[in-house]
Amino acid sequence: IEYVEEAVEAVDKDKWKGIAVYVDHIDGVIHPVTYELIGKARELAKKINHPVYAIMMGHHIGSQCEELLHYEVDKVFVYDKEELDRFKMEPYTKAFEDFVENIKPTAILMGATPVGRQLAPRLAARLKTGLTADCTILDINENTDLVQIRPAFGGNIMAQILTPNHRPQMATVRYKVMDAPERKDAAQGEIIRCNIDSKELASKVSVLDIIAKEKEQFIEASEVLVVAGRGIKKEEDLAMLKELAELLGGQIACTRPVMEAGWLEAKRQVGLSGRTVRPKLIITCGVSGSVQFTAGMNNSEQIIAINKDENAPIFKAAHYCLVGDLYDIIPNLISQIKAGKTVSA
Amino acid sequence: MNILVCIKQVPDSNKVEVDPVTGVLKRNGVESKMNPYDLYAIETALRIKEKLGGSITALTMGPNQAAGVIREAFAMGVDHGVLISDRKFGGADVLATSYTISQGIKKSGTYDLILCGKQTTDGDTAQVGPEVAEWLGIPSLSNVSKVTELKAGSMVVEMDMTHEIEIAEIEYPCLLAVDKDIFIPRLPSFVKKQETKDREIRVITLADLEDREEKHYGLNGSPTQVQRIFPPEVNNHREVWNGEGSELTGRLLSKLKELKFA
Ligand SMILES: Cc1cc2nc3c(=O)[nH]c(=O)nc-3n(C[C@H](O)[C@H](O)[C@H](O)COP(=O)(O)OP(=O)(O)OC[C@H]3O[C@@H](n4cnc5c(N)ncnc54)[C@H](O)[C@@H]3O)c2cc1C
Ligand SMILES: Cc1cc2nc3c(=O)[nH]c(=O)nc-3n(C[C@H](O)[C@H](O)[C@H](O)COP(=O)(O)OP(=O)(O)OC[C@H]3O[C@@H](n4cnc5c(N)ncnc54)[C@H](O)[C@@H]3O)c2cc1C
Structure with missing residues (x-):
């Protein structure tokens, strides 16, 4: 069967600027995949002369978000609200959506962690855009199209994927796939505090307890x-x-x-x-x-x-x-x- | 309790090959089977039904022969089957797939609980579940490794978050993507297979859906485009290191750092 694609309305790519990295953390402890993605985002952003953004959601995360400025992020957008205390799908998606609507990044990179792997698809569906899972190689074309390479079929096949007519372009990447940049002594860039109405952050899920897991013995x-x-x-x-x-x-x-x-x-x-x-x-x-x-x-x-x-x-x-x-x-x-x-x- | 289980038909082996000339997957002669991760979702549904009663519907989106996995679900004890199938749905990525499934779900009934597998063995993205939940506007949880409590309006589950177990309560209607090992899936029963061999499978096509705009489905509704597929590089690399113990130690340490283990 041959699938014929009809002409699609072109998105105005110039309106979308910046590579954004989702700051994956639990109680303010930033997952190292975040730094690896910032390193990759910087490399991609340089090629197309775009800024690098980080977006962090949580509660009482003032000092942790400052740490990101040691990794040459241009702007860190912070949503600090009680409702965002722990990862919860609905409020996190809402705050993220708010960020995308206001900032319009051309691409969003997220760690393929238990959080990233569910937040990313929820957000992608909300934004009606494409999401490429578990990318192992990322590059960017001059026209800001993200070149995403990922394994499928249990690693037996690699696929090169583009999201040519939609923005933002979204990708998840596993931990230890990209290289983490060195931490710089000097902090640079700015922190932007974002607000969102608590009414928008309702959740039909409540976290009852968190138990540390015994180390896997197999x-x-x-x-x-x-x-x-x-x-x-x-x-x-x-x-x-x-x-x-x-x-x-x-x-x-x-x-x-x-x-x-x-x-x-x-x-x-x-x-x-x-x-x-x-x-x-x-x-x-x-x-x-x-x-x-x-x-x-x-x-x-x-x-x-x-x-x-x-x-x-x-x-x-x-x-x-x-x-x-x-x-x-x-x-x-x-x-x-x-x-x-x-x-x- | 009205439960829906989403199941997918996948190639029997994931040792697929790429045709070096055309660059497309060689699917010829490859048998199909139910995505193994979906067996756990079916088992979860059956266990919940044993406790609360109600009915279970298995739903798949795919070509006509995907009805085979619905038959398999019947043989495990599932009550109803829905096949969402139309040539216009072909070539769908996760966004278009999840949209089509959500449209099909709306058409087929109302459910308190929707269950998905952790991921598939072909596309392997683990994204369909959360995207279906978003289209339906219901909450969802992934990595569900245990069902702890079933209440009237909600359920309590455990999620495996790598280093910790999170216990959460979620209101119905909701969607859960369950982990492998949540329960051991039962084998299909021959008796049930015989009993259900003429059971009707409801087929839903584009014409049946609330949204009939072709642009929202299949390849046209897919923001991602697979440009090419190729076999992964095999690690044929081989280096022999000779030398004093201290030299070997130094080289090993640098290699471990380079590979990001030290
Ligand atoms: C090599 C390759 C790479 C791909 N990479 C991407 C990518 O990065 N991004 C992207 O958007 N698309 C991608 N696709 C397309 C994608 O695999 C398919 O579109 C597929 O429809 C959905 O994804 P999945 O198989 O990954 O399902 P998963 O998200 O892994 O499945 C999770 C669960 O959802 C349910 N489910 C999934 N599919 C169905 C179905 N058809 N019917 C009923 N229930 C179902 C099952 O319960 C399943 O256990 C790729 C395809 C190929 C061949
Ligand atoms: C049916 C069957 C099933 C089997 N299944 C398994 C199985 O599942 N798993 C398994 O492991 N075996 C299995 N075996 C056994 C297998 O055949 C080998 O006997 C076994 O793997 C050897 O173990 P080894 O390498 O530790 O010991 P050896 O073969 O004794 O090797 C020791 C090595 O250590 C090196 N060495 C010694 N001192 C040093 C030092 N100071 N520094 C660096 N190197 C040093 C030596 O050069 C030597 O190469 C099976 C055998 C049979 C018949």
């Missing part, structure tokens, strides 16, 4: 895995691999012999007779790389292998092959990561 759910193989000499040495895993925001996993030794639980074993994992990053330490092991992890996005035997089969599966003794690498790496964390904190 290795399949972890984005980062550090795998212990038989190259680990004694059980106590697992502590350093656990520590490394924690520092990288991940979990420890193992090969079958390590599990059979009773050093780690069966649910942490990767491989044919264990779990199949597909993390963003996997670091194997002292793992030879038998086919039974690699069958459970060879679709991982980034595979880093440490083995002192340069002929170890794991190096055929790995993207980065570190030929060396794990005991010469892991302890130093841990202390350097820790040192780096204290500097930037």
